[in-house]
Amino acid sequence: MSHPPDNPGAGPGALEAGRSTWNLPDPAYDLVVAGAGHAGIEAALAGARLGLRTLLVSMSLQTIGQMSCNPAIGGVGKGQLVREIDALGGEMGRLADRAGLQFRMLNRSKGPAVWSPRAQSDKFRYAQLATQTLSDQPGLDLRQGLVTDLVLQQDRVVAVELAGGVRIRAGAVIVCAGTFLNGLLHVGASRSPGGRAGEPPALGLSEALARQGIEVRRYKTGTPPRVDRASIRFDAFDEQWGDAKPAPFRFYEDLISLPQQCCYATWTTPRTHEILSENLHRSPLFTGRIEGTGPRYCPSVEDKVVRFAEKDRHQLFLEPESLAGREMYVNGFSTSMPEDVQLAALRSVPGFEQARFTRPGYAIEYDYFPAWQMDVTLRMRGLANLFFAGQQNGTSGYEEASAQGLLAALNAAALLDHRDPVILGRDQAYIGVLLDDLVNKPLPEPYRMFTSRAEFRLLLRQDNADQRLMPLGHRLGLLEQWRWERFQVRQETRTRLLDWLAQTAINGRALLSQEPEPQVPQAHDNQRVEPNPAVDVPASTTQRATEWLKRPELTLHMLLQAAPEPWFTELDDDLITSVEVDIKYAGYVERQRRAVESFRRNEQVPLPEELDYKSLASLSTEARERLSLVRPRNLGQASRVGGVNPTDIQALWVHLQRRPQESPSSTTEDAVTPSD
Amino acid sequence: MLSEARDTIVALSTPPGVGAVAIVRLSGPRALSLAQSRLEPRGADGTVLLHGRAQVRWLIRADGRRLDQALILAFHAPNSYTGEDVVEFHLHGSPWLVEELLADLRQEAVVAEPGEFTRRAVERGRLNLSQAEGVRALVEARSGLAHNLALRSLSGESGRRVQDLLQDLLDLLSLVEAELDFSEHEIEPTPVAELLSRAASALQRLESWRASWRLGRLSHGAQVVLVGEPNAGKSTLMNALLEDSRVLVDEEPGTTRDAIAQELRLGDLSITLWDTAGLRDTEGRVERQGVARTRELVEMADVILLLRAPNQPGIPELAQQESCLPVLSKADLVGAVADLRPGELAVSALSGVGLPELKAALHQRLVAEDWRSLDLVLTEARHVQLVDVATQCLRRFSAALEAELDRPLSAADLREAAEAVGAIVGGADFDDLYHLIFSRFCVGK
Incomplete structure (x- = not known):
């Protein structure tokens, strides 16, 4: 641990079990959420919307919903998370649409299974809309303050303590501290405590939790400088526009309204690399001043120059941060070099000769709590009602944080209402993959979502998140009623479309006579092979639309045009994509569904909560240790715990078979065998 | 327990x-x-x-x-x-x-x-799992071949070959996944030709391993079946090969009405030698069942010793089969040699003439290649099944790449192939992908 030894924020050690002599003037809340970043916003809104009396505590009520790093929501793997959050009834998609300055469907050339929506955001608008939404939410109170401690009775948190000593009673607590816990900012050799540039760190809470035996570690991340728009020569750059027809994150409602903005692309120069290389001795990364581990997928520019010395240029993107301000975000130029080096290096890039920083780039080290200490509902083990969500769990990204905030709140509500926990499977949602990975795997770096983390990727698509998750959102009571009704109507339309495809015979001539589909010019879309219906289609053939659709070169749009029906106006893009992909990918989709079945077999073999892994001599030493820590819920989860191998799973399974038949849910009868 | x-x-x-x-x-x-x-x-x-x-x-x-x-x-x-x-x-x-x-x-x-x-x-x-399988095989080894192959498993040599292939597949998968998870600004796309050639190299290994099963399965015992018309001298030849009078012989056609198996050691091979009922259209119910059983054995035989006595027409439809080794029996009979057909081995069970040549030909037929030079010899049916799955998936992967189908489909096939190969040695770790990607590509904005 590299915490400063003198810690002014560490209050009196209130984390003492069994203390009962305190009086609370404040009203009690069902749920207290500490932190108003992306995880906290989602957690607080979901809590209140599910009927919990909820309090959101933030160090500053002026900085709710900040975009501390890039002014964008979504991206590959992340856009899917946003759509899932939306389908469950969460807020992020709605905020991102309303604050969106430029929308792109990434990966459009690579197949719908990996299409990923991303939007540039107006960071001021985003924060303002978030503040507004929280303020308008009935059942939700906001309070400025720094949570420094938790008050425990036995294994329950009964109150949070704010700096200054005020205590607020809570039925459940969700900690969403982001990068603020013992945050330390680095710019060159200069080091200053801070949770984000210009804001103080949160001190006290880490130590209080560590006293409870919760393990705390350090990660680091970084951000690029922001540059004054007025100091940039834009004609040196390539313009990058968004999709002509922006696709919203939110299902069934288009709230995109801001004027769409341009981004810019350019490259670093050999001179840039020289300047950086010559000054490595001044970089806190290379001089060992930064001890935390950073993400390999988000290296600083000095890191890129060192690790990929053979590349003579790296791409940079310039992104607007807001409509109101002049700041531009220099994507690709994350750095913690001294400010003079940052500036000299950036000015070596044509177009930036006169660049003026509005803020320099910096690196930040912060505390995180390895998530293997939590169960898959993000509840801290050994504490009945304390949840953790967001970056302080060892993730990175607004979307990953939001998803955790939402799930933590759903589970806090389930806990308080004595309902079953809400657990999404890896076969159901990226959110399920996220939480499952987080609590099971040892993470070598801050965790970010990739589509390749989802083994059932062909099933988990951005276009069908509503079908996958809205029924759950509705059942939990989070999804708005009108959207649920809309969902049901759409499902009928979907069935109607499938029937139509299965029954309608179309002659090849009707398809041939069509011009190739006018492709809406889409950004990023320079690789897509132009569909050419003339190839290989025997004109005289008449066959069912479903059969035509299986041909790679034909699209559902073309079939719909070949035999138009009035009700086609009810079809929207997501619906068309999801039906088209399900049919085109049918063989693969079917194979993944079968794989899901076999995956579920192990997921359905429960592992008793009280199982004493340490006494299971048939397990390898490492498996005993890891399983005791993680305490998986079922055999499937156990198989994904790092350090556990198939022999261990076999041994566990054998052990389960031999246990006395104490639980009625014993699986012996089903003869469920482990699939690995 | x-x-x-x-x-x-x-x-x-x-x-x-x-x-x-x-x-x-x-x-x-x-x-x-x-x-x-x-x-x-x-x-x-x-x-x-x-x-x-x-x-x-x-x-x-x-x-x-x-x-x-x-x-x-x-x-x-x-x-x-x-x-x-x-x-x-x-x-x-x-x-x-x-x-x-x-x-x-x-x-x-x-x-x-x-x-x-x-x-x-x-x-x-x-x-490890593969070594344990080697232990079992070693204990059960009944022949020099089985013993040698088991030693390979035990030394972990086979496991290493499989690990090498698994590593190559994960490496290939990392190239494919990198393009799906990162934008073209971050990742230089790998030429399709390179992806295809890497897949082809993996396929080649899988195919050679699959072919080695022909040999590897012999380590569990080779099946050699004596087939011929009634009175072709099958039982007599069996006794001669075993150097023992195990089987009842008689001049009466149809003496052998059920198949009989005996173990024969032939050099480094252990062979299960089957004597069978003579093939003919018959009225007898028991004999008919015997004939049906003979046909089943013919299906599973590694080698069919197709016997024909001089002046018997033989069974031409069997003679066409690749596994068939045609033998002219009763070579000691007067005029027998005049009836010898091309490719037939003349053998006299009575005098022993031609027996050593028959044994050599049989061994040669069973173990045509020098297995010591083979990269890896599959000896477990479970492994063969996994190799088949991996082969199928890799073929689909290449076909989808060539047809320019959506990349996530190719990736799904490749992942399945890696899973199958991984299952031979106890699992593939897909978290390695990120290490491979990050060490090769400069990703991140």
Whole structure:
């Protein structure tokens, strides 16, 4: 641990079990959420919307919903998370649409299974809309303050303590501290405590939790400088526009309204690399001043120059941060070099000769709590009602944080209402993959979502998140009623479309006579092979639309045009994509569904909560240790715990078979065998 | 059985019955103390069982009565076969002695289940799965071939080949996934030709491994079936090959009405040799069943010895089969050689003429290639199945790439192939992908 030894924020050690002599003037809340970043916003809104009396505590009520790093929501793997959050009834998609300055469907050339929506955001608008939404939410109170401690009775948190000593009673607590816990900012050799540039760190809470035996570690991340728009020569750059027809994150409602903005692309120069290389001795990364581990997928520019010395240029993107301000975000130029080096290096890039920083780039080290200490509902083990969500769990990204905030709140509500926990499977949602990975795997770096983390990727698509998750959102009571009704109507339309495809015979001539589909010019879309219906289609053939659709070169749009029906106006893009992909990918989709079945077999073999892994001599030493820590819920989860191998799973399974038949849910009868 | 507080297990490790020496083996946490309590003198300084040191000592029962003078060999955990404390008692090979000792030790140890010593070795990480399969194969080896292939598994050599392939597949997958998870600004796309050539190299290995099964399955015993019309001399030839009169012979056609199997050692091969009912249209119900059985055996045969006596027409439809080795029997008959057809081997079971040539031809037919030069020889049906799955997936992967189908589909096939190959050696770790991607590509904005 590299915490400063003198810690002014560490209050009196209130984390003492069994203390009962305190009086609370404040009203009690069902749920207290500490932190108003992306995880906290989602957690607080979901809590209140599910009927919990909820309090959101933030160090500053002026900085709710900040975009501390890039002014964008979504991206590959992340856009899917946003759509899932939306389908469950969460807020992020709605905020991102309303604050969106430029929308792109990434990966459009690579197949719908990996299409990923991303939007540039107006960071001021985003924060303002978030503040507004929280303020308008009935059942939700906001309070400025720094949570420094938790008050425990036995294994329950009964109150949070704010700096200054005020205590607020809570039925459940969700900690969403982001990068603020013992945050330390680095710019060159200069080091200053801070949770984000210009804001103080949160001190006290880490130590209080560590006293409870919760393990705390350090990660680091970084951000690029922001540059004054007025100091940039834009004609040196390539313009990058968004999709002509922006696709919203939110299902069934288009709230995109801001004027769409341009981004810019350019490259670093050999001179840039020289300047950086010559000054490595001044970089806190290379001089060992930064001890935390950073993400390999988000290296600083000095890191890129060192690790990929053979590349003579790296791409940079310039992104607007807001409509109101002049700041531009220099994507690709994350750095913690001294400010003079940052500036000299950036000015070596044509177009930036006169660049003026509005803020320099910096690196930040912060505390995180390895998530293997939590169960898959993000509840801290050994504490009945304390949840953790967001970056302080060892993730990175607004979307990953939001998803955790939402799930933590759903589970806090389930806990308080004595309902079953809400657990999404890896076969159901990226959110399920996220939480499952987080609590099971040892993470070598801050965790970010990739589509390749989802083994059932062909099933988990951005276009069908509503079908996958809205029924759950509705059942939990989070999804708005009108959207649920809309969902049901759409499902009928979907069935109607499938029937139509299965029954309608179309002659090849009707398809041939069509011009190739006018492709809406889409950004990023320079690789897509132009569909050419003339190839290989025997004109005289008449066959069912479903059969035509299986041909790679034909699209559902073309079939719909070949035999138009009035009700086609009810079809929207997501619906068309999801039906088209399900049919085109049918063989693969079917194979993944079968794989899901076999995956579920192990997921359905429960592992008793009280199982004493340490006494299971048939397990390898490492498996005993890891399983005791993680305490998986079922055999499937156990198989994904790092350090556990198939022999261990076999041994566990054998052990389960031999246990006395104490639980009625014993699986012996089903003869469920482990699939690995 | 596996249990929580690990038992100490005991079993006879040599074959039951009278022999020069019988070895009883103990393994588990109490192996050393239990053994010490059964040695004379009890409790004295000399009773410490040193690791790897052989001692000749008096073996006693729990009540102190002497049982046998035995060689005692101890191995301390983790440097033993099972990774636990292990003690071996080398007794005089009397079944009664063994029974007495086991009955005595059973008071404090449990009888091991079949294969439990090896299973413990796997669980303690002393052996990997593929090596354990090698142990079983080695124990069961009935021929030089089986023995040699088992040694390869045991040494981990085969496992390493599979690991190499798995690594190549993960590497290929990382190239494909990198393009799906990162924008074209971050990742230089790998030329399709390179992806295809990497896939082709993996396929080539899988195909050669698959082909090696033809040989590998022989390590479980080769199936050789004698087939011919009634009275072709099948049973007589069988007896000659076995150098023993195992099978009833008679001039009466149709004497053999059911298939009979005998084991034949042929060089480094163990062969199951089948004598069968002669093939003919028959009225007899029993004989008809025998003929049906013959046809089944023909299906599964590694080699068909197709016999024809001089002046018999033979069975032309079988003669076309690749597995067929045509033999002209009764070569000692007058004029027999005049009837010899091209490709037929003339053999006289009576005089022994042609028998060595037949044996050589049979061995040559079974083991055509020099298996010692093969990269890897599959000897387990489970592995063959996985190799087949991987092959299928890789072929689909390449076809989808060539047809420019959506990349996520190709990726799904490739992942499945890697899973199948990984399953041979105990699993593929897909988290390695990110390491591969990040070390190759400069990603991140």
